[in-house]
Amino acid sequence: MFKSYIISINISEKKGETKKPVDKAILKENWGIIGDAHAGNWHRQISMLSAESIEKMRKYGYEINYGDFAENITIKNGEIHKFPIGTKVKIGNALLEITQIGKKCHLSCAISKKIGKCIMPIEGIFLKVIKGGEIKINDEVIFYLEEEQSA
Template sequence: MTEHQEDHAAVVSVSRDTDHRFSKPVVDEVVLVAGWGIEGDAHAGTTVQHRSRVARDPSQPNLRQVHLLHTELFDEVAEAGYEVAPGQMGENVTTRGVDLLRLPTDTLLHLGDDACVRVTGLRNPCQQINDFEPGLLRAVLGRAEDGSVERKGGVMAVVVTGGVVHPGDRIRVEVPAGTPEPLRPV
């Protein structure tokens, strides 16, 4: 793995919810547990916890233990008239200064002093985004130059090393060695 430092890359906010709701309340800190997810969050577990995925196959590994979303998306959708705040899109960790969507699969994100997550793929924006704010789904989906769908709803990760994460914690990016594997929806 090669280390990559993003200037001013930091955690802006952290959120968790014990229930399966679209938005998650902002909290002062989250505790990441290796191989499990965020302590006290409905999506934590070794197997899938998202309701639609459980209905299809509850034995699938949970590649969506932690949802990270960049505040730069909030800035982008604000230009289209949408006001979104941390936690409202269901993310656990809101970031600034890391181009999450351009990271290769298996990138390690070191959050604060101890915690580390491995990026598994892109969040696939769903109809719940429109239920939260009508029309917002269109704003978090775009078209890349080659015409393919561009998913802007953040990335999903699994917890590699546990630890406590707070707003203001630094983020250190460690990209895997070798040929980068682009992120795909998980």
């Protein structure tokens, strides 16, 4: 089991643009974040990135804000891209599952246009919502494998 917490929740109305921070969001089962362009009945309903991954890009001298990588949830403390697919993630009453690690970067995304490289394809993770609920800044985020829950 690994624990972290939310430092930013980010949504956008259109795909291909940076996401803007919000204080809280509603996660809908088998959909994602209500009001976010990437929500839908597919395996990449929510994207997540750690602040440490974003900090790697800042060290190159880029001014980057949370949500600029189009991540829905930014958390503190963790190499979350090292968790295996199938890992469960609990945030408040909501339950999510990691479905993909990294992605193929498309050149039309806002961050690639802005700085020419992107950490999301390497260290971002994607999740589906198994059980919905409200999430907010500073909520605890718990990563665990299925067998850890039953122990």
